[in-house]
Amino acid sequence: MTISIANDFSKTPGFRYKIQSPGISGEEFRDNILEPKYKVAQQNGEVLEVVLDGTSGYLTSFLEEAFGGLQRKVYPEKVSMIQIISNDEKHWIDTIMKRYIPRAYEEMQSKQ
């Protein structure tokens, strides 16, 4: 299963929260697209591919809210069945998989 942020959400992703940029925020992307598709992919035992290419670029807070936020929402489960595809900005792959998701998990752990 694949999500293309440019095709399925917006070519011009916005800020972190809906209140800051309604319709194009990281919060809305996570709640309306990422989380539902992640759950379907998980039920089917598939890896969810998320393609970042094709947009005008991202604010770090948009991606943190989307992927870190997903981890915070599905905790105590660990977000693992996800693959980031980014040919234009390869650095996002490590940033999301090695920073945003693990840090969100650690943050939730530390709260308990």
Add this chain to the structure above:
Amino acid sequence: MKKCNQNSSFLVFYALGLLSAFFVFLICHIPLSTFFSNLSYQVDVASLFSLLATSVFGFYFTVILNKKQAINKVENDLLIDYFDKFQKDFGDVIHSMVSSDKVELSTVTSFFKKNSMYMQELVDLIGIKIDPKKLDDVQLSINDLRGLFSDIPRDGDVEDGIRVSGGYLVYSQKQKEKMIDGIRKFRKSVFLVITLINRS
């Protein structure tokens, strides 16, 4: 000017080679008595061959090595110019964003996306000359700057960081100072890479 120097050094070596060959030819074909009637001489074939071989190899290696060094220098200069242009353009845009009261979202996202792609090209190009890992500090300083410009905190607007106002990004004075410091670190990391290219 550089091309002129390369051509003139090539001509000097070429002339020396011709001159050596001419003297060897004279020694081999014209008896010395033609010039010095009261002299007698003995031709040592081994020494003559050694002299000839040394001249040929000396000429050959000097010209080839000189050419390789010249090509290497031209490549280094091109890479440095390319990298220097990148750091200048990048730094100038960052400075102009820092001096603005508010910055459009699309300005920040497209600027950092464009420069990430440009940086990737540079890593591929500079990787020919030096270990691409030497560019890690440049990449890190760009990532830090990206964070300083676009990492809106989760707990909402903060006085000392980034605020969102009317669809624009607004930076506090403290945040701007961090950005200026980030540009300094970025330029320092670029300078270190340039010195490495120069030495390669």
